[in-house]
């Protein structure tokens with residue numbers, strides 16, 4: 165563990181974050197209200213945690229919260245830092261390293277995404293089964309260790325995807341699976357880019373998550389990921405995406421999203 169991660173881990177342990185976690189969850193745009201479901205919670209603003217990257221995007225509160233969800237201890241990241249904020253694809257290096265350093269076995273990544281398919285409508289939840297990295301960059305660029313050659317076959321762990329499906333059944337939700345295409349942002353895509361994504365086998369498009377998956381697999385974490393579809397992607401049925409719509413629709417879908425994650429924690433407990 166590097167010195168920065170060690171110092172930040174020690175800092176958090178002294179402030180009530182020293183728990184036997186079952187999972188960490190990174191919450192995407194408009195999905196921060198999962199934090200309201202926690203009991204026995206402690207929380208800190210990212211700005212008060214040494215070396216922690218800030219989220220400067222509206223719809224991301226920027227708080228780290230530990231608490232109990234459906235009987236399990238979880239660590240919630242209420243907001244993330246994106247590649248497009250700084251130009252650093254490894255913007256989430258420290259948060260993901262912290263998850264590993266705290267001994268948390270499972271990382272659940274969540275995001276708001278555009279749908280490339282007219283039949284996967286805004287408001288849908290989709291489990292990510294694989295990704296396309298179309299950003300041209302990688303969070304492990306510059307890493308000098310042999311560990312950088314991370315295999316990404318089954319990065320979205322099949323067993324956790326089964327548990328996510330079981331969680332959806334338990335909560336009466338449908339949960340299609342899809343391939344998430346990471347675009348750098350912050351501009352939205354062109355209709356031609358969306359046609360390209362579709363030809364390449366993408367189902368969802370977004371500006372986050374993939375670098376975190378790569379970092380998480382680098383640390384040997386088990387990964388699950390869920391998108392909340394907030395819009396049809398650019399050009400589909402004439403769509404012009406906007407950040408305001410992303411936030412609004414994610415908040416409307418938040419109740420279903422919370423049900424799914426609560427049920428997922430129960431499935432994980434029974435594993």
Ligand code: HPA
Pocket residue numbers: 276277278279347352353369370371394395396397398405410
């Ligand atoms: N494109 C990229 N990122 C997104 C979108 C989109 O259409 N919707 C929400 N995040």
